[in-house]
Amino acid sequence: MSSAAVRTEAPAEQTSAALRRSRVLIVAFYFPPAGGGGVQRPLKFATHLPAHGFETHVLAPDDPKWIDRDEGLALPEQVRVHRAHFLGPRGRRPAEELYGLHGMRRAARKGRLLGRRLLVPDENVTWAPTAIRAARRIVRDEGIDVILTTSPPGSVHLVGATVKAMTGIQWVADLRDPLVAHPHRRVESPLVRVKQLGPSRVEDLVARHADAVITASEAISDELRHRLALPRVDTIASGADFDDFDGLEYRRGDRFRITHAGSFFGQRDPRPFLRALELVDGVTARFVGDSRAADREWADASPVADRVEWLSFASRARSLELQRDSEALLLLIPEAGGRGNGILSGKVFEYLAAGRPVVALVPPDGAAARLLRQTGAGIVVAPDDVEGAARALELLRDRWRGGDDLEVLLSPEQHDALSRASRVGELAALLRSLPRPEIPSQPIDDSGG
Numbered sequence: 001m002s003s004a005a006v007r008t009e010a011p012a013e014q015t016s017a018a019l020r021r022s023r024v025l026i027v028a029f030y031f032p033p034a035g036g037g038g039v040q041r042p043l044k045f046a047t048h049l050p051a052h053g054f055e056t057h058v059l060a061p062d063d064p065k066w067i068d069r070d071e072g073l074a075l076p077e078q079v080r081v082h083r084a085h086f087l088g089p090r091g092r093r094p095a096e097e098l099y100g101l102h103g104m105r106r107a108a109r110k111g112r113l114l115g116r117r118l119l120v121p122d123e124n125v126t127w128a129p130t131a132i133r134a135a136r137r138i139v140r141d142e143g144i145d146v147i148l149t150t151s152p153p154g155s156v157h158l159v160g161a162t163v164k165a166m167t168g169i170q171w172v173a174d175l176r177d178p179l180v181a182h183p184h185r186r187v188e189s190p191l192v193r194v195k196q197l198g199p200s201r202v203e204d205l206v207a208r209h210a211d212a213v214i215t216a217s218e219a220i221s222d223e224l225r226h227r228l229a230l231p232r233v234d235t236i237a238s239g240a241d242f243d244d245f246d247g248l249e250y251r252r253g254d255r256f257r258i259t260h261a262g263s264f265f266g267q268r269d270p271r272p273f274l275r276a277l278e279l280v281d282g283v284t285a286r287f288v289g290d291s292r293a294a295d296r297e298w299a300d301a302s303p304v305a306d307r308v309e310w311l312s313f314a315s316r317a318r319s320l321e322l323q324r325d326s327e328a329l330l331l332l333i334p335e336a337g338g339r340g341n342g343i344l345s346g347k348v349f350e351y352l353a354a355g356r357p358v359v360a361l362v363p364p365d366g367a368a369a370r371l372l373r374q375t376g377a378g379i380v381v382a383p384d385d386v387e388g389a390a391r392a393l394e395l396l397r398d399r400w401r402g403g404d405d406l407e408v409l410l411s412p413e414q415h416d417a418l419s420r421a422s423r424v425g426e427l428a429a430l431l432r433s434l435p436r437p438e439i440p441s442q443p444i445d446d447s448g449g
Contacts, residue, residue: 023055024431025138027131027149027159029124031060031081035070035315037262037346041176041216041238042150043073044420045427050078052428057142059135059159061086061127068290072315080142084134088119088126100293121179121202125155128162135163146211146431150174154202161205170434173210174236178220179203203228211434214427217367219342236427238346239420240353244316248324250356252405256283256397258359260330261319262347263290267334269383270295273361276389277304282401283393285330288314288322323354327406328396331372333362335383341366352377352418355408359392361385375418377408 028042042058049056056076062083075081119125138144147169149160157173164171180200206213207228214234215221221233264270270287277285286309299308314322323329329351334340344367351358352371358378362368372378379395381388400406416422 022053022432023057023142023144023146024049025057025059025135025142025144025147027059027135027147027156029061029064029127029151029153029156030066031058031064032073032075033069033071034064034066035068035073035313036066037350038152038176039070039073040241040316040346041174043076044239044241045148045150045424046079047076048421048424049428050076051421052425054428054431055142056080057082057138057144059084059131059138061131064124064127065090068313070315072317082134082138084127084130086124086127086130089123122153122155124153125158128155128158131156131159132162135159136166139163139167139169144169145436146170146172146434148172148174148431150176151179152177154179157202157206157210161209164209164211170211171209172212172214172431172434173206174214174216175206175220175224176216176238178223179206212430214430216346217342217344219344219367222342234426234430236423236430237344238349239423240349240418241420242353242415244320245324245353245355248321250325250405250407256327256400257286257325258283258328258330258393259286259288259322259326260332261288261323261350263313264292264295265290267336267340268332269334270332271298272384272386273330273332273359273389274299274302274304274308275386276393277307278302279387279390280393280397283307283397284309286311286322286326288319320350320354323351323356326354326356327400328393329354329356329358331358331360331362331368331378333360333366333368333383335363338363340383344368344371348372349418349420352408352410357396357406357408359389359396361389375408375410375414377410 026042026046030038031042032039046056046058056079058079058081060081060083062085064086065088135147139147147160147163149156151157151174160171160173163169179202207230212234213224213230214236215224216238218235221235224230224233260270277283284307288311290313291310296310299305331348331351333343341363348368348371352375358372360368360372360378360380361383362380364380364382369380372380379392381392396406410418
């Protein structure tokens, strides 16, 4: 299927002929109008790369059929966005659909969900054929130098590997999550073990054929270096979008509000925090984003039911407003058998940009804990330490009651080091370091699938 450009503004003229020849194609399954935290990394890559001299193109699905949509997310003006049709299944949350069902009703629902779970390496793999055709055409028509595929889903890397083999251009694989040892998967599940065969093959494809591999955290990089013996894996953390909070205000109210922004899935558990909330008066908790029915029911039956607000999925603009207009922010990262230590999600950087103190129920020796200690932006408590979380809440509440506005101020050096623009600068340097591709002289045959 042909790709249709929905943005066609040409990048600003560069002063160097070499820079004019630097053209990158980002292939991302999650991209606006899809919503949620997963769209931010590819969106910000595309937003900032033109300032580093790259003519930037993005290939994304016409409709990823994802659960969350955010029509308010603006596409970068200097980027051309191409779309390829997606014929796959609509995004679903199986655990929520199964919750509360028993007997034949539960068995029937499981049967309807089985087909998507058997798709390997993931349920979005059916996008690959149309994405490959579109990417080949973009490479030919636009003179692309390098293709960057960013997961999840892991199947997006099939596009990079195939297009590299067909065209000879350079391929960079970006892994925001581990392809195999994901911290939110229960590895003891037989189905998970079977499904890992697909991601492990994608991971091997990345290891053997990608010209560069980048990840969102050092833990993922270390894992790849150890298991696949890769000589070089670069870590480019997501970074903080300070500019996104420009104009947003903190307004002191008559109650202490702590906000958690983000969806609940896998092993992320709000209950230890809610138990801590029972021990502290004068604090209201707000959960912004997709939540689980089981957690809501548990909270509704607890002594703090009247101090907990569950707000459904919000646009990114609204989520940032609520984060900024909070006394504190709540970060939850599970231990997950030690796998939670390496999680350094985009949410951590978003909280830093919000300028509000963080109560972090996270692995104490993990990457998120280290960053919060280095910046002085939060109080770190083990994920299941109820009393420790209560003490953290009391400390911040009492400071606030005493007139402290609790503003978190980073140094100029910290601000520059943590900014998303700086991180994309690292990506630009890596892209410039790649040798020029040897593009085949014969025309690309688009007659095939």
